[in-house]
Amino acid sequence: MDKVKVVFVGTGGMGQQAHLANYAALDELCEITAIVEPRPMLAAAVAARYNVRQVYHDYQALLEKESSFDAIIAPQQYRKHSIIIPDLLRAGKPILTEKPLCLTVEAGEQLVRMGEQLQTRHMVGYHKRSDPAMEYAKACVEAWKISGDYGKLRYVRISMPPGDWWMGADKPLMTDEPYPEGEWEPYSPHFSEQQNRNYDSFVNYYIHQINAIRYVLGEPYQLTFGDRSGVLLTGESESGVCVSLEMAAYHTSIAWHETVFIAFEKGYIQVELPAPLARQLAGKVSVMTDNGHGQPALTQPIMPNVSAMRKQAINFLAAVKGAPTGICTAKEALEDLKLAENYIRLMSAYSAR
Structure with missing residues (x-):
């Protein structure tokens, strides 16, 4: 794997500020191949700023049509995690979500169990x-x-x-x-x-x-x-x-x-x-x-x-390639x-x- 091909599921305020801008700056390490943003005007503006060619308005469409990416960054509000992340875990690609893992312990246990069963690496963005x-x-x-x-x-x-x-x-x-x-x-x-x-x-x-x-x-x-x-x-x-x-x-x-x-x-x-x-x-x-x-x-x-x-962002890209990093796992985040x-x-x- 040369450059890591990443897709973004969510490009709101924190999605842009904390994540998208940083991965876009690491163009020697990764390529942003697609974004998912349900708001059409915002999707177009973000895609234009960060030179992303492929835009989807729901993550199901991305999962159906995209297959050549290496990792998912999903900066969603954490009370959305237990609803959205299971489908993303089924894609089988390393995924980074924002903290916390989700809202409740019960939902967190389900996410961890699912990730382990699917052998999908789920990392949580405790950036500090x-x-x-x-x-x-x-x-x-x-x-x-x-x-x-x-x-x-x-x-x-x-x-x-x-x-x-x-x-x-x-x-x-x-x-x-x-x-x-x-x-x-x-x-x-x-x-x-x-x-x-x-x-x-x-x-x-x-x-x-x-x-x-x-x-x-x-x-x-x-x-x-x-x-x-x-x-x-x-x-x-x-x-x-x-x-x-x-x-x-x-x-x-x-x-x-x-x-x-x-x-x-x-x-x-x-x-x-x-x-x-x-x-x-x-x-x-x-x-x-x-x-x-x-x-x-x-x-x-x-x-x-x-x-x-x-x-x-650098650590996550390294983890996608198999290098050990200090990024938090879903199991620890639970x-x-x-x-x-x-x-x-x-x-x-x-x-x-």
Whole structure:
């Protein structure tokens, strides 16, 4: 396989901003052979901007008429995943969807089971894992675990208050055509109306951090506390590492404050991540070491000028060719939904006291 031939199922705002623009820029690695967009005027505008020759207005038509593509990027709203993704999995080609896997654990289990039965690789776009700074931090964590030079991993904390996640990004192509109607995955019957609203909001905004904690740990973890105001949740990993996620403690209007702090007994690694749609800007890494052997040090390695979204596209294309990458699998993404449901239960239990 030379260039990877990809098709896009969905070219809305995030489809263009987070995905299509990045794959179009990687023309030495891939070719966008077709797009699916049900809004005719938007489909024509997007195809013209990105020089895509083949346009379909529903994904069934694409699956019936196209056969020579290598992978599918389906940036759909996650409450559409359980309705649309099964048909895409049947195509048997590697597929990338946005986070989370879907809305509920039950639907997620069905998607994972189907992917395994069909032997179709389904990857989920937790793009923060592909930020060069996060990849660097992950490599440090694994090296320190093996060497033991800085003691044991003790604590992982992520802080991300609401902020300006656009950071001045160019607006996507849009038309005044109505958003297509269609089926949506229903809310969980196990939760109340308020719990479902809280859960939907949480998986839309903070599921990235739930996933990033596991990525850094390299092992499963469970939640132990969730306060009723939605500011803090805590947990513990399989080996006893303490974790916490600080959420909406405050709000920023023209900035983005997201920090990943990873503490060992004799050093730490800290990552400051940029806004999700920041253009070709990686996170910043700070590494402090002080194990009593030599001079304590604080270093700040310089990351390449590539955004997490662009690097995710590069990683997905590599995965399609069979290379190992850090992109999240559907099976792992299912664990995020289980943790999210547990968080809502913890939060509700604390509120009921």
